[in-house]
Amino acid sequence: MRLQFSIYREHCVEKARLIGKTNWLGAVERRPAYQAAQRGQAGCCRDEGGLRRTRAACKVGTERDVGGSHGLKGIAMGWWRLVYNQVNPIMEILRPIPPLAWIPLSILWFGIGDAQNQFIIFLGMFFPILINTIVGVKNVDPNLVRAARSLGAPEYKVLSRIVLKGSLPQIITGVRIGLGVGWMALVAAELVGANSGLGFLINDARSMLRTDTIVVGMLTIGLVGLLIDTAIRTLGRKFLPWSLALSK
Amino acid sequence: MGHLAIKNLSKVYGDPDETETVVALRDVTFEVPNHQFCAILGHSGCGKTTLLNIAAGFEPPTTGSIAVDGVPIRVPGWQNTMIFQDYALFPWMDVSQNIAFGLEMKGLPAHKRQEFTRHYIDLVGLDGFENKFPHQLSGGMRQRVAIARSLAVQPHLLLMDEPFAALDAQNRSFMQDELVRIWQREPKTVVLVTHSIDEAIKLSDCIAVMTRRPGRVKQFINVDLPRPRDEDDKSYLQLKRHLRALIHEEVEAQRS
Numbered sequence: 141m142r143l144q145f146s147i148y149r150e151h152c153v154e155k156a157r158l159i160g161k162t163n164w165l166g167a168v169e170r171r172p173a174y175q176a177a178q179r180g181q182a183g184c185c186r187d188e189g190g191l192r193r194t195r196a197a198c199k200v201g202t203e204r205d206v207g208g209s210h211g212l213k214g215i216a217m218g219w220w221r222l223v224y225n226q227v228n229p230i231m232e233i234l235r236p237i238p239p240l241a242w243i244p245l246s247i248l249w250f251g252i253g254d255a256q257n258q259f260i261i262f263l264g265m266f267f268p269i270l271i272n273t274i275v276g277v278k279n280v281d282p283n284l285v286r287a288a289r290s291l292g293a294p295e296y297k298v299l300s301r302i303v304l305k306g307s308l309p310q311i312i313t314g315v316r317i318g319l320g321v322g323w324m325a326l327v328a329a330e331l332v333g334a335n336s337g338l339g340f341l342i343n344d345a346r347s348m349l350r351t352d353t354i355v356v357g358m359l360t361i362g363l364v365g366l367l368i369d370t371a372i373r374t375l376g377r378k379f380l381p382w383s384l385a386l387s388k
Numbered sequence: 389m390g391h392l393a394i395k396n397l398s399k400v401y402g403d404p405d406e407t408e409t410v411v412a413l414r415d416v417t418f419e420v421p422n423h424q425f426c427a428i429l430g431h432s433g434c435g436k437t438t439l440l441n442i443a444a445g446f447e448p449p450t451t452g453s454i455a456v457d458g459v460p461i462r463v464p465g466w467q468n469t470m471i472f473q474d475y476a477l478f479p480w481m482d483v484s485q486n487i488a489f490g491l492e493m494k495g496l497p498a499h500k501r502q503e504f505t506r507h508y509i510d511l512v513g514l515d516g517f518e519n520k521f522p523h524q525l526s527g528g529m530r531q532r533v534a535i536a537r538s539l540a541v542q543p544h545l546l547l548m549d550e551p552f553a554a555l556d557a558q559n560r561s562f563m564q565d566e567l568v569r570i571w572q573r574e575p576k577t578v579v580l581v582t583h584s585i586d587e588a589i590k591l592s593d594c595i596a597v598m599t600r601r602p603g604r605v606k607q608f609i610n611v612d613l614p615r616p617r618d619e620d621d622k623s624y625l626q627l628k629r630h631l632r633a634l635i636h637e638e639v640e641a642q643r644s
Contacts, residue, residue, distance in 0.1 A: 287476035290444055291490035291541055292466035301489075305480050382479040382521050 214273025214311070219303060224274070231270065239263040239325040247333045257329045257337070264325030265318035272314025276307030309383040312376045316369055323365045338364075390456060390544040390577030392420040392443070397452035399438050411602035412438045416452070418596050418608050423575040427588035427595045429631065431638055435603030436581045437549060443579060444470040444547050456544050456577075466490055466541035471548045475530040477522040483533050484509065484518040490541035508536040511570060528559045535567070539574055548580040552587070564590050568615065585631045589624060590617050597634050600642045606634060 217224045239260050250256040280303050288302045330339025338361050345353035376383070397416040402409040412435040420426040430436045441447045442454060445464035454461050461468055469490070477486050484505050491501045509518060512532040522530055531551055538546060551567075552560040568591060571578060582588055588595050592611055599606045609631075613623055 281476070283472050283474060283476040284478060286444075286446060286464070286470070287472060287478075288489070288493075289446075289464040290466075290468075290470045291537065292469075292493040293489075294493075297493060302478065305478075308480075380480065382523060384523070 214270045214314075215277050215299070215304060215307070217270070218274040218277025218307070219299065231267075235267050235271075239321070240328050243329055243332055246329070252333045252335060254334075256333050257326055260325045260329035261322040264321040265315075268317040268321055269311070269314040272317065273307060273311050276310025276314075277303055279310065280306035308380055309376070312372065312380070316372055319368055319372065320365065323361070323368065327361055389422065391422045392426075392545055392577055392579065393453075393455050393458075394418055394439075394443075395453045397439070397442065397454055398450050399435070399442060399447070400450045413442075413449075414602040414604050416603065416605055418605055420577055420579060420594065423577055424593040425571060425578045425580070425591055427592035428579065428581045428598060429585065429588045429595050429635070430583065430598030430603065431600060431635060431642070432583060434598040434600055434638070436598050439598075439603070440470070440547050440549055440579065440581050443545065444468055466494060466543055468545040468547065469538045469541055469543040471531075471534050471538050471546070471551050473550045473553050475522070475527075475534045477530055477533055477537075479522050482519045482521050483514055483525075486522070486533055487537045487540050490537060494541060504540050508540045511539070511573065512536040513566070526559075527555050528563055531555070531563060532566070535570065539570070539576070543576065546576045546578045548578065550582055551580070553582075560587075565616070567591065572615075585628055585635065586619070588631070589613075589627055590619075595631070597631065598638075600638045606638070 213227075217227055242263055243256075243260060246256045246259045250259055284302055284306060285298055288298050293301065326337070327339035330337040331343045334340045338357050342354045342357035342361075345351075345357065395417050397413060398411070399413040400409050400411050416439060418426075428436045428439060438447070442449050443461060445461050445468060448462070456468060459467075464470075478489065481489065487505045487508055488501045491504055496504070509515060512535055514529065514532055514536065517525065517529065522533065525533070534551070552563050555563060564587060580587075580591060589611060595609045595611060597606045597609065598604070609627070611627065613621065613627070617624060
């Protein structure tokens with residue numbers, strides 16, 4: 141019954157789109173690029189638009205803190221074989237499930253709103269950071285670890301001063317990929333289960349047939365994504381000047 | 389401080405109950421008196437690096453004992469520190485931080501660390517490079533940092549695993565002279581692993597020539613040539629010929 145209804149609804153939406161098609165094309169023609177840009181500017185100036193973007197960025201931001209704990213988990217998994225053997229099978233089963241496939245469950249658990257979105261971002265960021273951290277830890281030059289021990293470093297100092305530092309470039313790569321996936325997942329999660337945010341904005345604009353808003357929303361998503369990535373890379377270069385992986 | 393005594397040391401890899409075992413070292417016995425420079429000379433695969441790893445505390449011996457001043461070596465630590473062929477400098481630390489690392493691990497207060505670091509930077513001739521990172525230095529410079537870093541912790545025993553193998557011939561010869569100079573100013577008990585006969589003669593007070601696997605000490609030779617060693621000296625050449633014959637025997641035996 142429900143399925144039938146949803147198919148019916150899709151049908152109606154499609155029909156409406158077809159009816160509006162001439163209008164839609166016409167709308168594009170009638171609105172030159174500069175007008176769309178103007179609208180984008182206006183959107184940025186309006187508090188509402190700004191708020192949406194900040195909120196979206198905040199969502200990814202809070203998830204990055206959680207991402208830090210993924211890193212710790214990754215270090216444990218990369219360093220202690222026992223931890224790896226115990227945790228890895230579970231991870232390998234969960235990993236192939238795309239974050240987007242969690243959206244229905246996430247909506248049921250957290251309802252429509254920020255908590256739901258954050259859960260999806262968390263899932264999107266989790267595995268890239270985890271796997272890159274494990275690889276990073278395993279790739280730390282074993283001679284550096286031996287050198288540190290040979291200079292009298294106790295085990296926890298070896299971990300904090302050598303293993304963590306040595307795997308940081310790879311962890312940053314994980315964070316970059318993770319943020320990319322997280323950003324993607326955020327927008328997707330907002331498309332279906334949110335009442336604010338950029339994803340919501342462009343989906344909302346679709347139902348109003350506001351192509352300009354959609355395009356401006358898409359460009360904003362792209363720009364913010366680029367900004368986040370550039371910021372991380374710049375920070376990486378600034379704080380890890382010795383890393384060959386980050387220098388180019 | 390630093391009398392190294394190795395007694396009946398053996399190392400077997402693999403499960404002793406299984407047939408698939410590799411005997412890396414068998415019944416190695418020799419002693420290096422305090423503040424002497426000893427070279428372990430052998431063909432590749434003779435277990436000389438295994439011996440060094442045991443001396444550094446990275447691996448336990450299967451049987452036998454190894455001790456410095458009567459204290460058995462069990463774990464790695466500053467007392468028996470190692471210098472690696474690939475330098476193993478921490479790439480995220482600059483020169484002075486690298487040198488200070490071991491001092492920090494020893495728990496020295498900051499002003500002491502600074503004082504020691506300064507002293508060893510001067511000793512190895514790295515003045516003006518304190519704030520450079522390892523990737524900004526040449527191979528010879530990096531090995532200087534590694535030497536300073538290891539000496540700074542005041543080890544009882546200094547182990548070197550082919551420290552100059554990655555350098556070009558000229559640099560190597562220069563660094564060997566430098567090492568002798570540094571060692572003469574700060575005497576330490578040194579065990580150096582090498583496959584270069586010249587390096588062994590140029591640097592050491594005694595040379596332990598190893599057999600092919602399973603590694604044993606084929607001959608223990610005391611070198612009492614005056615320093616600095618002259619490569620054209622008659623007794624130098626004589627010793628070189630003798631060592632070459634010993635190594636050659638082992639290589640031939642391995643082949644047949």
